[in-house]
């Protein structure tokens with residue numbers, strides 16, 4: 292089995308963590324910012340040195356390709372270079388850097404590729420500067436329209452279109468990724484499961500379905516001192532009852548169901564005034580659509596009135612569970628076994644570009660452990676040893692797919 296070079300990968304990770312480095316060891320590399328452009332420039336430089344051909348599409352997605360002996364659609368690996376504000380050094384970028392290390396490993400072992408190998412950087416995965424997240428893979432998958440995305444605005448009023456033009460990375464629509472034989476995205480787990488179960492690698496079988504509801508409870512404002520308790524229409528009390536009752540009922544549906552009351556707005560939010568409105572969100576995720584339907588039934592079935600307050604649930608958004616390609620998952624799992632690495636089959640609770648790409652290219656993901664399960668923060672950490680193991684699995688998976696797919700009849 293080919294092994295990647297841990298110290299070479301470490302050096303690359305450390306080099307990229309300088310683009311947008313924060314004082315506390317994290318990175319701020321918002322999409323198409325100066326820091327992101329520097330990282331993109333360096334990424335292209337490294338890929339060119341490896342003999343790859345660079346193409347950029349109209350959403351600033353970058354594709355670097357190594358030719359194969361056969362002229363056919365490529366196998367694609369990669370992820371995203373952008374980060375959230377004060378994010379970590381691994382989220383996204385690790386998928387690209389392990390892919391570079393995979394190519395270096397193949398080249399130093401003089402492996403000749405049958406099928407072209409393409410490395411991809413998707414623009415604005417985080418959605419931290421321009422809403423929504425996974426913007427550009429979403430445009431490729433026709434989940435979002437480009438025209439609408441161009442109008443998305445950052446907090447300084449700069450549109451995505453303006454940032455695109457200023458970045459120097461606005462390419463041709465003809466270069467968009469349309470067809471590929473497989474897509475594999477390596478990513479940090481962003482959760483505590485691999486570490487807790489002491490596994491080296493997560494074989495990601497899909498992305499959890501989710502729903503997000505906003506629940507508005509409307510009551511009546513009045514003086515906090517003069518209004519007797521029995522004469523109040525206090526939406527805060529009703530909201531807190533709904534939350535604890537949902538917490539209990541949802542907790543009984545399934546052990547694997549996760550749910551979060553993440554945002555709450557109180558109006559007028561003054562300590563001497565009984566509130567007149569409380570708005571809160573509940574985000575819930577599970578891989579089984581039947582369970583997600585049960586969750587929605589519970590949320591839409593809330594009473595419309597309680598203690599003189601009106602209750603109104605509105606669905607903000609949802610996504611169906613995405614199931615990755617079983618054959619690619621098997622190859623990834625076999626690669627782990629051949630390398631002597633322990634693995635878990637698992638679902639991703641977080642969204643990734645692969646969930647959109649899976650709509651038109653057979654896809655799967657590889658997870659490496661996150662120390663203390665932390666991500667989207669400066670404390671995000673993965674050991675270099677685990678990064679290198681991930682890269683080993685990526686190399687082995689690409690090679691076994693090369694072999695398998697080049698034997699397939701449709702590839703000439």
Ligand SMILES: [Zn+2]
Pocket residue numbers: 371382383416478
């Ligand atoms: Zn990511």
